[in-house]
Amino acid sequence: MSSARAGDDPATGDRLPFAASPPDVRGRGFSSRAALPVMEGWIDATVGPLPPRAVALADLPATLAEGLVLAEPVKAPGDWPPADRAARDGVAVASSDTLGAGSYNPVPLPGAVTVAAGEPMPPGTDAVLPVEAMQADGPFVEALGSAAPGEGVERRGEGLRGGTVLLKAGHRLRPQDLGLLTALGIDTVRVGARPRVRIVLAGGPRSGPETLGAMLTALATRDGGVVELVGPLPADRAALAAAYAAPGADLLISAGRTGVGEDDVAPLALAEAGQLALHGVALRPGDSAALGTAGGVPAVLLPGEPMACLTAYELLAGRALRRLAGRDPGLPHPAVPAVVVRKLVSEIGCTELYRVRRTADGMVEPVASPHRPGLAGAVLADGFVLIPAESEGVPAGATVTLRCFDGTSL
Known part of the structure; x- marks a missing residue:
């Protein structure tokens, strides 16, 4: 949870326009619904990122599929390459020793040293003569062409200068990133947390909320969460309140029983488990979604109708989860x-x-x-x-x- 007061507009600091305790809408209907930006503002003001975690580079290949996102920028620890090195196979030479060399005027190179691409340049050399521009006669090497200073050489710091930001906070790690981090000797990075998400299927067999379990689990995993799936539970206020308030979660998501029927008790259960801050959103589909807290953690109630549930997850629950995980809270869809x-x-x-x-x-x-x-x-x-x-x-x-x-x- 962030230190901001629940209900403060994150841009202005003003109180957002919603009642401290929304009314019971069962059998009455919604007298009004909050605008989507108000719901988003409540989430942004209430939900902050969890502390990041350190991950050893050796463990990253096995966890890359989790969609690891950097919590802090990664900087080059030093110049790369750390010293001048050969950019191609050939012989390392002092460029001045090759002046005037040609196929009709071979020039002896007594100080030439054979090098492979990536090897450090030997002292006293500043160029790499390619194999096709030289000839060997036993231990003696002759230049058949000249080389300019720096030719065939990757200079120190040419790739990266020490302190350069390689990857920004919020960057999703890719396989090529691991290769560079390994080459630079970086052994640990700090990535966003994996929030514990309790998904409660509310309403029992009649409403069919169990059909939502697989979809919501996949969505929450995509957004960086580790899912605990609970239910389906009956449409019982006390049973739902107990499930909502149980410890061990960083975010509660409940699906089903958010409407205006007599057995739509999920909002009342949330009020009993903590706080019902907003109920009803001017969003179609998904207009019976609700926000609040349970057991000290953010809570999002989603409608039980599958498309309404999907919509409300993407725009509300997913936003809260992505914020907890230290990710961009906006929609993840291209x-x-x-x-x-x-x-x-x-x-x-x-x-x-x-x-x-x-x-x-x-x-x-x-x-x-x-x-x-x-x-x-x-x-x-x-x-x-x-x-x-x-x-x-x-x-x-x-x-x-x-x-x-x-x-x-x-």
Whole structure:
């Protein structure tokens, strides 16, 4: 948890506009819903990164698939290369000894030393003559061409100067990074924490929340979490509150029982386990999501309908988890411009997520409207377009930002 007060706007420090204890909406409905930026602001003000962890370079190859993200910048510990070295195979020479050499005027090189690429330059030499520009007669070497000072040589610090920032904080480590770190003799790096995420499936068999377990586990793992899956639990307020408040988690995510039915008790259970800060978001799908704390850690309640659950995870729960893990809290989906085939209709006052796919000519068209439930549209889609709350839609032919789903090629 960060030191900022829950509910403070991270940009201005002002209190965000939500009630200290949202009302019970069961059987009544939502009188209002918080704008998506308000929900994001609560997360940003409440959730901060966990302490980073040190990882030995020898262990990195086995853990690279975790998506390790640097918590601190990595600087070159010294010049690279640390001394002048041969950039090619040949003989190391003093360039002045090769002046005037040619195929019709071989020049003896009594001080020549055979070197391989990467070897240090011997004292008194400043160039590497390639093998095709020399001839050997027993132990005697003759130059058949001249070499300029520094020719065939990689100078000290030519690749990197000591203190140069190689990799910035937030950089996701790649295999080529490990090679360079090894060459520089760096044996340990500090990376973002792997938050412990408790995912509670709320509501019991009737609501089918168990179908969400695999999806949420994969999403939380992608964002750097280590998942503990609990349930499905019955729609029982006390049972859910106990699961929410149990120790051992850095983030609570609950799926199901967030709506307006009599057995939608997840928000009440969260209030009992800690604090229900916000319930209801002007987001479609996903409008019954909630935020708060349980057992002293951030908590995000997701709707039980699968597409609403996916949407609320990506925009809310995923943001909280990525912040805990020291990652960029923004959406992890590649963003590319695209032109819409036909108008995307939207309601002013509500952020809407349209599932879209690319057409043969490179444009995008909707697969399913924000009102349509189910994951089939998301499976058939290449990505999604977010239409902000202040917009009434996107006209045909307009350029939008396409967010590509995981595994979709750009």
